[in-house]
Amino acid sequence: xxxxxxxxxxxxxxxxxxxxxxxxxxxxxxxxxxxxxxxxxxxxxxxxxxxxxxxxxxxxxxxxxxxxxxxxxxxxxxxxxxxxxxxxxxxxxxxxxxxxxxxxxxxxxxxxxxxxxxxxxxxxxxxxxxxxxxxxxxxxxxxxxxxxxxxxxxxxxxxxxxxxxxxxxxxxxxxxxxxxxxxxxxxxxxxxxxxxxxxxxxxxxxxxxxxxxxxxxxxxxxxxxxxxxxxxxxxxxxxxxxxxxxxxxx
Numbered sequence: 001x002x003x004x005x006x007x008x009x010x011x012x013x014x015x016x017x018x019x020x021x022x023x024x025x026x027x028x029x030x031x032x033x034x035x036x037x038x039x040x041x042x043x044x045x046x047x048x049x050x051x052x053x054x055x056x057x058x059x060x061x062x063x064x065x066x067x068x069x070x071x072x073x074x075x076x077x078x079x080x081x082x083x084x085x086x087x088x089x090x091x092x093x094x095x096x097x098x099x100x101x102x103x104x105x106x107x108x109x110x111x112x113x114x115x116x117x118x119x120x121x122x123x124x125x126x127x128x129x130x131x132x133x134x135x136x137x138x139x140x141x142x143x144x145x146x147x148x149x150x151x152x153x154x155x156x157x158x159x160x161x162x163x164x165x166x167x168x169x170x171x172x173x174x175x176x177x178x179x180x181x182x183x184x185x186x187x188x189x190x191x192x193x194x195x196x197x198x199x200x201x202x203x204x205x206x207x208x209x210x211x212x213x214x215x216x217x218x219x220x221x222x223x224x225x226x227x228x229x230x231x232x233x234x235x236x237x238x239x240x241x242x243x244x245x246x247x248x249x250x
Contacts, residue, residue, distance in 0.1 A: 025076025095219035141228035213239030
């Protein structure tokens with residue numbers, strides 16, 4: 001999966017950007033102040049009359065520079081305050097209820113494959129076993145598989161728990177869809193369990209574009225690849241059914 005080394009949506013990243021803006025503002029103010037010191041002072045007077053005029057001119061010039069500095073400072077503060085980050089997934093969408101995660105035997109027109117039916121699809125094409133658990137479903141279309149459901153939970157994967165304590169939901173889903181090389185990724189209602197849910201098209205060499213939907217909250221990361229859905233809104237509705245049916249909360 002393609003992953004970014006820095007989470008640009010996190011609060012710590014936003015804090016760093018804000019600090020950088022303040023430092024740049026301070027540096028710009030220092031440059032302006034020292035670059036104008038000769039102009040603020042003006043020529044050295046030689047008589048009392050010139051001294052009085054020079055004092056008045058220097059005061060006016062100083063006030064002009066102070067005004068410019070105040071404008072720069074205000075712009076810097078506005079810029080610094082414009083950076084807003086998101087809390088980590090574990091804090092943004094905590095799981096307060098007990099959960100039982102298991103694939104539902106049937107979800108609408110989708111039927112869970114088991115035994116010999118599922119065994120032939122167990123080996124992923126990449127040869128790399130996905131994290132968490134996965135299940136295969138027959139669907140309403142003509143293909144042998146209508147849906148592939150994958151769920152990973154912090155109870156099963158200590159690494160996932162650590163990621164959710166540091167990464168944001170936006171960052172997590174962005175990396176997922178980047179790894180899936182999905183296009184037209186769109187956010188949809190995440191349902192009663194909260195968190196975030198998005199769907200996008202993935203490329204295929206069989207003439208149709210499957211849709212992948214993924215969701216995340218403080219305890220779970222899940223996805224479902226749907227081969228028989230044609231639109232993202234319809235796929236999001238089906239994905240939400242998969243999510244709520246496969247994760248029971250008490």
